[in-house]
Amino acid sequence: MNKRIYLSSPTMHDGEMRFVQEAFDTNWVAPLGKNVDGFEEDMQRYLGGDVYVAALSAGTAAIHLGLIILGVKRDDEVIASSLTFAASVNPITYLGAKPVLVDSEEDTWNMDPKALRKALEEHPQAKAVVAVNLYGVPAKLQEIQEICREKGIPLLEDAAESLGSLYHGEKTGRFGDIGILSFNGNKIITTSGGGMLVSKNEDVVKKARFLSTQAREPARHYEHKEIGFNYRMSNIVAGIGRGQMQYLDEHVRLKRQIRRQYEEAFRDLPEVSLNPHEEGAEPNEWLTCMLIRPDSDVKPLQIMEALERLNIETRPIWKPMHLQPVYRDADFIQVKDGMSVAEDIFNRGLCLPSDIKNTKEDMELIIRTVRGVFGK
Numbered sequence: 380m381n382k383r384i385y386l387s388s389p390t391m392h393d394g395e396m397r398f399v400q401e402a403f404d405t406n407w408v409a410p411l412g413k414n415v416d417g418f419e420e421d422m423q424r425y426l427g428g429d430v431y432v433a434a435l436s437a438g439t440a441a442i443h444l445g446l447i448i449l450g451v452k453r454d455d456e457v458i459a460s461s462l463t464f465a466a467s468v469n470p471i472t473y474l475g476a477k478p479v480l481v482d483s484e485e486d487t488w489n490m491d492p493k494a495l496r497k498a499l500e501e502h503p504q505a506k507a508v509v510a511v512n513l514y515g516v517p518a519k520l521q522e523i524q525e526i527c528r529e530k531g532i533p534l535l536e537d538a539a540e541s542l543g544s545l546y547h548g549e550k551t552g553r554f555g556d557i558g559i560l561s562f563n564g565n566k567i568i569t570t571s572g573g574g575m576l577v578s579k580n581e582d583v584v585k586k587a588r589f590l591s592t593q594a595r596e597p598a599r600h601y602e603h604k605e606i607g608f609n610y611r612m613s614n615i616v617a618g619i620g621r622g623q624m625q626y627l628d629e630h631v632r633l634k635r636q637i638r639r640q641y642e643e644a645f646r647d648l649p650e651v652s653l654n655p656h657e658e659g660a661e662p663n664e665w666l667t668c669m670l671i672r673p674d675s676d677v678k679p680l681q682i683m684e685a686l687e688r689l690n691i692e693t694r695p696i697w698k699p700m701h702l703q704p705v706y707r708d709a710d711f712i713q714v715k716d717g718m719s720v721a722e723d724i725f726n727r728g729l730c731l732p733s734d735i736k737n738t739k740e741d742m743e744l745i746i747r748t749v750r751g752v753f754g755k
């Protein structure tokens with residue numbers, strides 16, 4: 380059997396261990412410490428300096444705290460993209476609030492601004508909007524921002540998959556009242572696990588730090604006026620993050636190279652398209668995904684099986700949240716008649732191996748195999 384070819388696995392360099400070793404040497408094996416501060420400074424600088432960030436134990440934790448800070452409470456409604464990973468939506472449920480799930484649009488696979496408008500008309504009391512940049516492709520962020528402003532509802536931008544993507548020249552993660560990032564194992568940079576909350580409002584980020592460290596009031600004894608969480612990033616994990624930050628640009632460059640290789644390789648296959656983005660958007664190309672035309676005889680499963688036989692990892696498109704048993708009671712808003720855009724993409728799409736350690740030979744094998752399924 381040939382070696383495993385991954386969808387998107389961690390890529391480590393020399394720098395990470397240096398920061399981790401320093402944490403050991405100084406015995407800062409704790410939440411808080413120099414690496415946490417350093418990682419936050421690096422990210423703040425990367426995102427443009429005029430934002431503040433709080434390093435947390437996970438992207439999911441960042442969404443959870445973000446929703447609390449935006450004032451979401453029990454029985455409130457929160458509008459969210461349906462086509463996403465469950466972690467975008469589950470924190471709504473943690474709070475006893477109810478997700479109102481919104482369909483995607485074909486142009487970016489992200490939240491359809493028209494469906495968002497409809498959702499806000501039908502649910503005018505909703506407390507927040509969670510919009511995702513799926514697979515690194517920016518949503519129509521300006522349009523979504525404008526709708527949220529007009530309706531006076533805050534926006535949480537789930538940029539877990541899109542660190543390094545630009546939208547009209549501006550980095551994603553900066554578009555919401557709150558943004559969140561993830562450093563889970565398969566993301567564009569990883570700390571093994573971790574996340575960040577981002578905001579242009581310093582008070583918001585201070586509040587996130589406070590809530591993430593058990594909501595301890597500034598008193599000598601342990602005084603608590605609010606319920607807190609143990610969500611702060613550890614100093615060991617942050618050391619990996621500091622090392623990875625030095626390679627973020629390179630990771631994005633290599634991901635884009637993979638995307639270009641697939642584009643060229645499938646150019647003569649009319650049944651195949653890749654996950655689309657708008658003009659003005661510069662995705663980080665975290666995962667390259669393909670969509671197969673409905674009239675094709677080839678189904679995503681055939682491609683996945685052909686690659687799996689060669690020990691090559693693929694992944695289905697995220698199964699939309701409105702089709703998940705746990706969210707069967709949630710309201711779902713679509714503007715298209717018939718099958719939703721999200722379900723259609725789920726049925727006809729798949730994620731291609733997008734690991735930046737793939738060699739030229741790996742890519743050739745993947746491409747040859749996929750083309751073979753189409754009889755080319």
Ligand SMILES: *Cc1c(COP(=O)(O)O)cnc(C)c1O
Binds near residue numbers: 466539
């Ligand atoms: C990975 C991911 C998250 C969650 O981040 P974790 O760090 O794994 O908790 C949230 N939303 C999306 C869209 C993700 O892909």
